[in-house]
Amino acid sequence: MTAPGTFDEPLLELAPCGFATVAYDGPILQINETLLSWTGYSREEVVGLKSFADLVTRAARAYGQTHLRPMLLTAGSVREIALTMVCADGSRLPILLNARLDRDADGHPSVISIAVFDASERRQYEEELLRAKQEAEASEERSRQLARTLQSTLIPSRPPAVPGLQIAAGYRPSGDGEEVGGDFYDVFQIGPGDWVVVLGDVCGKGVDAAVITALVRYSVRAATVDHRSPAAALGVVNRILLEHGTDRFCTLVLLRLQARDGGWDVVSCSAGHPLPVVVRAGAAPEPTGTLGTLLGVLDDPPLTDDTLRLGFGDRLMLYTDGILEARRDGELFGELRLLDALDRHGRGDVAVAVDALLAATMAFQGERADDDIALVVLGPPAD
Amino acid sequence: MDLVQRHAVTRTGRLGAPAMVLGPGFGCDQDMWRHVAPAFESDHEVVRFDHVGSGQSDVSAYDPEHYDDLQAYADDIVLLSRELGLRDIVLVGHSVAAMMAVLAQRAAPDLFAALVLVGPSACYVDDLETGYVGGFDERDVEELLELLGSNYLGWSRSMAPVIMGNADRPELGQELTDSFCRTDPDVARQFARLTFTSDNRADLPHVSAPTLVLQCTDDTIAPLSAGRYVHDAIPDSTWVHLDAVGHLPHLSSPDETIAAIRSFLDARA
Numbered sequence: 001m002t003a004p005g006t007f008d009e010p011l012l013e014l015a016p017c018g019f020a021t022v023a024y025d026g027p028i029l030q031i032n033e034t035l036l037s038w039t040g041y042s043r044e045e046v047v048g049l050k051s052f053a054d055l056v057t058r059a060a061r062a063y064g065q066t067h068l069r070p071m072l073l074t075a076g077s078v079r080e081i082a083l084t085m086v087c088a089d090g091s092r093l094p095i096l097l098n099a100r101l102d103r104d105a106d107g108h109p110s111v112i113s114i115a116v117f118d119a120s121e122r123r124q125y126e127e128e129l130l131r132a133k134q135e136a137e138a139s140e141e142r143s144r145q146l147a148r149t150l151q152s153t154l155i156p157s158r159p160p161a162v163p164g165l166q167i168a169a170g171y172r173p174s175g176d177g178e179e180v181g182g183d184f185y186d187v188f189q190i191g192p193g194d195w196v197v198v199l200g201d202v203c204g205k206g207v208d209a210a211v212i213t214a215l216v217r218y219s220v221r222a223a224t225v226d227h228r229s230p231a232a233a234l235g236v237v238n239r240i241l242l243e244h245g246t247d248r249f250c251t252l253v254l255l256r257l258q259a260r261d262g263g264w265d266v267v268s269c270s271a272g273h274p275l276p277v278v279v280r281a282g283a284a285p286e287p288t289g290t291l292g293t294l295l296g297v298l299d300d301p302p303l304t305d306d307t308l309r310l311g312f313g314d315r316l317m318l319y320t321d322g323i324l325e326a327r328r329d330g331e332l333f334g335e336l337r338l339l340d341a342l343d344r345h346g347r348g349d350v351a352v353a354v355d356a357l358l359a360a361t362m363a364f365q366g367e368r369a370d371d372d373i374a375l376v377v378l379g380p381p382a383d
Numbered sequence: 384m385d386l387v388q389r390h391a392v393t394r395t396g397r398l399g400a401p402a403m404v405l406g407p408g409f410g411c412d413q414d415m416w417r418h419v420a421p422a423f424e425s426d427h428e429v430v431r432f433d434h435v436g437s438g439q440s441d442v443s444a445y446d447p448e449h450y451d452d453l454q455a456y457a458d459d460i461v462l463l464s465r466e467l468g469l470r471d472i473v474l475v476g477h478s479v480a481a482m483m484a485v486l487a488q489r490a491a492p493d494l495f496a497a498l499v500l501v502g503p504s505a506c507y508v509d510d511l512e513t514g515y516v517g518g519f520d521e522r523d524v525e526e527l528l529e530l531l532g533s534n535y536l537g538w539s540r541s542m543a544p545v546i547m548g549n550a551d552r553p554e555l556g557q558e559l560t561d562s563f564c565r566t567d568p569d570v571a572r573q574f575a576r577l578t579f580t581s582d583n584r585a586d587l588p589h590v591s592a593p594t595l596v597l598q599c600t601d602d603t604i605a606p607l608s609a610g611r612y613v614h615d616a617i618p619d620s621t622w623v624h625l626d627a628v629g630h631l632p633h634l635s636s637p638d639e640t641i642a643a644i645r646s647f648l649d650a651r652a
Contacts, residue, residue, distance in 0.1 A: 025601075025628040053603065058519060059526035061603040063534070065630040066409055066478075073634060082533045084526065126533060 005030050005047030013158045018116030022052045023120035024101065025108040033115055053260040057084045057092070061085035072101040072112065082119065094123035129205060143249075147180045150210050154180070154217065155374065159187040162195055164259055167378040168350040170358045174369045176321070180210040181372035183320045186217055193259030196224045199318040199376050200252025200273060215240065216295075220254065230254040230269035231303040234295060249296035253289075253318050265382050266308040266316065271295045274324065277342055278308065279315040279379075285342040286315075287335075315346050315353065315379040322373035323357070333364050350377040386466045390432035390459070391439035394467070395568040396424035401471035401496070403427040403590075404464060407579045408478020409501070409604070411631070412438030415477070418637030420451055422645070427473070432463060436570040437606045445570055453479070453581050457486035470492065473648065477633060479578040481613075482586070489589045497651060498594040499644055502602055502630050504609035505616070506582040515584070516608040531575055532568065587616035594620045595647040597632065597640065604630040621647055 006028055007013050018035030022028050024161035027048050036043060046055075053061045060083040071078050077100040085093040096117040104110040154252065157173045173181050182202035189195050198220050201215045219240045223233035234254055241250065251273035258265040268276055272294030275287035288308055293301035310316060319338070337360070345356035354377050362374060386392070394414060396403075403423050405416040413431035420429045431517035434456055436445040449455055460483060464472055474495045476484030481503030488495040507517045508524065519527075594617045598610035614622045623643045 057526055058523040058603065059530050062519075062523075062527055062630075063530050065603055066411070069629055070411070070415070070631055085531065176642075347514055 003043065005043050007032055017118075018095075018114075020052060020116070022112045022114060024112060027051055037039065038087075038093060038116075038118060039085055039163040040226045049331070052112075055085050057086055060084055062114055068099070072099065076101055082123070085116075094119045096122070140369045144178050147178060147207075151180050152205070154184040154210065154213050156186070158169065159185075159376070160189075162187070162189075164193075164262070164380060165195070165257070165264065165378055166350040166381055167197070167376065168354040169376045170354040170374070172322075172358060172362060172369050172373040174205075174372050180207060181205055181206050182209045182213055183322065183374035184213050184217055185318070185374055185376055186220065187376075188221060190224060190256075195257045196220070197255040197257065197318070197376060197378065198252055199320065199374060200271075201320045201322075201372075201374075202250045202252055203248050209248060212241070212244070212246050212250070215244060216250050216252070220252075224254070224256070228256065228257050228268055229305050231292070231305045234271050234292075234303050235267055235301075238295040238298075238301055242299065246296065249294050251294045251321075255316075256317070263309060263311040263314075266310055267305050268308060268321075269303055269305050271301065271303055274319060277317045277319075277339065277346075278310075279317070279342055279346045281313050281347070285346060310379055312380055315342075315377055317342060317346060317353075317357075317375060317377045319357075319375040320371075320373060322369060322371035323361050323375065325371055326361045326373070327370060328364050328366065332359055337364070346377065350379060350383065353377045385415065386463050387577060389435060389441045389444050390463055391441075392463070392467070393431040394428065395420060395431075396427050396429040398428050399569065400426060400428045401473070402430060402464070402467075402469035403473045403475060404432075404460065404469065405429045406460060406474065406476040406480030406483055407431075407433065407438070408476070408480045409575065411477065414438070415631065415634055419633045419641055419644075422483070422637075422641040428469065430463075430467060434574075435459065436567065436574060442567060442570065445567075447569075449572055450573070451577070452581065453483055453577065454486050454490075456480075457483045460484070460487045461491045462496060463612065464476065466490075469494075471496045473497045473499060475499040475644070476503070478503075478630065479581070482581060482583040485583060485586050485590055485617075488592050489586055492591045495592055497592050497648070498590065499597065499635060500594060500613060501597045502599050502610070503596060503604040503613045504605040505584040505587055505613050506609070507579045507604075508582075510582075515612065518606040518609060519579060524576075527579065528572060528575055531571060533619065565624070584616065587613060588618065590617045590619075592619070593651055595644065596620055596622050597643055598622070598624045599630060599632050600624070600626055600628045602628075602630045621650075623647070 012019055013033045015034060018038060019032040020028055020035060021030045028050055053064060059383050068078050079098045080227055081097045083089055083095055083097055085095055087093055098115045100113045101109055102111045136338045159167045159169050182204055184274055185199040191296050202209050202216060216237060219237045223236035227233040251271055253270045253273045253276055256267045268289045270289050271292050274292060275289045277285050278288045279285040289306040290304040292303040323338055324334055341360045347355045354375060357375060407413050407415055412433050416431050420431060423429050433440040436442055472495045474484045481500035484498050488498055504517060507519045509517050509520055596610055596614040614620045625632050627639055629635055629651055632640045
């Protein structure tokens with residue numbers, strides 16, 4: 001005759017996993033020697049007195065009521081549930097649990113059979129995996145932060161204040177904005193009433209492209225100090241790019257602005273970049289200048305200086321090809337739509353113009369840009 | 384966005400009759416009401432729904448910043464009730480949805496004529512300062528969140544075939560499989576954290592509708608002390624202690640649950 005609460009089969013008593021039977025909504029009916037030895041309870045203090053829920057953490061109890069019980073009632077069994085038992089001495093035992101609910105002849109739930117596996121090592125392994133995952137996530141976040149910091153050095157959040165010139169800039173990164181794009185712009189002063197505006201696009205994305213973007217940006221700053229002619233300055237930038245040995249090329253527009261009689265004399269040079277668009281009162285917006293050759297490819301790229309006068313109310317817009325190439329169902333935004341948008345929004349306040357142009361481009365492509373978009377609108381105050 | 388689709392609303396019973404809105408609780412979806420809902424369809428318009436992020440709801444509508452307090456879920460219930468043009472609503476909330484019901488009634492007292500709170504707890508974590516016993520301490524909450532995380536794959540991979548293969552209980556069907564398996568683990572985690580860290584004790588005295596508190600036996604989620612607290616703090620509250628064991632009386636003892644709600648409604652009529 002076996003003691004109450006034991007299994008008849010010696011195999012079940014000493015099996016290398018824990019067994020128990022539990023009355024539905026009631027106490028433990030049977031528990032095997034293995035599970036008792038793992039948890040440190042004696043059979044007398046458990047059988048008929050404690051429920052299985054009394055042997056697990058409160059969290060596991062809550063989980064059991066909200067998740068396991070409904071699954072047992074509906075599906076009849078649960079498998080490989082990770083829980084934690086609380087041993088007699090208060091220590092904790094991670095387990096995996098399988099359970100089956102049996103019903104009586106009337107279909108009412110009667111007995112739950114439970115098999116328990118010691119999962120201490122598995123749990124440790126999982127915790128290590130979890131830690132590795134958390135570290136990977138943290139590292140990803142650091143790299144995103146780095147990308148944002150880098151981006152902000154290439155795309156200033158707003159241009160500096162230039163006396164006698166309204167100037168506004170806008171930027172939209174491609175996709176979710178987590179990768180550093182190749183677009184950049186810069187506005188800086190050479191002397192009194194003597195300013196440089198540059199906007200460009202280095203091919204590619206990511207940190208490698210950002211290194212070249214930074215190189216171009218600072219080379220432009222250095223070259224424009226020695227060379228008043230934008231074409232000459234860009235010749236220097238071209239040589240620096242070739243000497244660097246990168247296979248990345250760059251397109252950009254460089255403006256040299258000289259204040260005179262309340263307006264500005266502008267010398268512009270485009271190195272393979274979409275031409276600046278000038279907007280004058282009473283006239284349709286039109287591209288201005290000569291399309292030169294991109295930088296970083298040819299030893300002696302053809303580059304041309306063009307001159308232009310910006311009087312009261314005139315506007316000049318520089319942009320990257322992310323605007324022209326904004327897509328909707330395979331159709332491009334294109335120059336015609338850009339000129340039309342400028343005609344309607346490009347004549348008043350420069351900041352309003354930038355916002356309107358960005359909004360028009362983003363709306364066209366469903367608010368998600370395939371490519372970076374950068375643009376600058378500038379001009380003398382209207383009055 | 385269509386609220387009916389967003390919340391996967393199920394409307395049964397007598398359209399235009401006084402309404403009964405059934406709010407599912409923690410870890411559950413509207414399917415948990417399947418035994419209770421039919422009992423009220425003869426004299427109520429019965430509305431079942433899923434919270435955004437769980438069950439058959441439109442998960443794409445889940446914005447973690449928006450759904451960062453229970454008020455957001457309560458507001459959904461108010462919006463949904465208005466959208467459906469419901470009247471004289473008996474709002475039934477199970478588990479955490481009980482506190483959503485309290486918040487919804489506080490926000491829109493004219494909309495909700497009565498509350499039924501099934502296994503309610505206004506605060507799951509013990510409060511040592513006031514001696515309040517919610518049944519959990521902070522370690523328990525963290526362990527529970529961990530447990531939900533480590534068992535997620537278990538649900539989605541192992542349970543689906545088990546349920547699907549249950550040929551003798553076809554009524555379980557695809558819906559139940561989906562409701563358990565489709566909840567996004569990040570959503571489930573945030574909802575669990577929200578559930579177990581909310582403290583709505585201060586909202587209870589503002590409930591202006593007659594309220595039925597249904598307390599289960601041996602409910603580890605919402606122990607007797609938590610239920611009593613809710614009952615004592617709501618001005619017009621009726622207390623019923625069910626024989627049903629556990630936290631899901633509407634699933635395990637639907638008849639007793641139905642009878643308790645029915646006699647509460649009859650007493651008010």
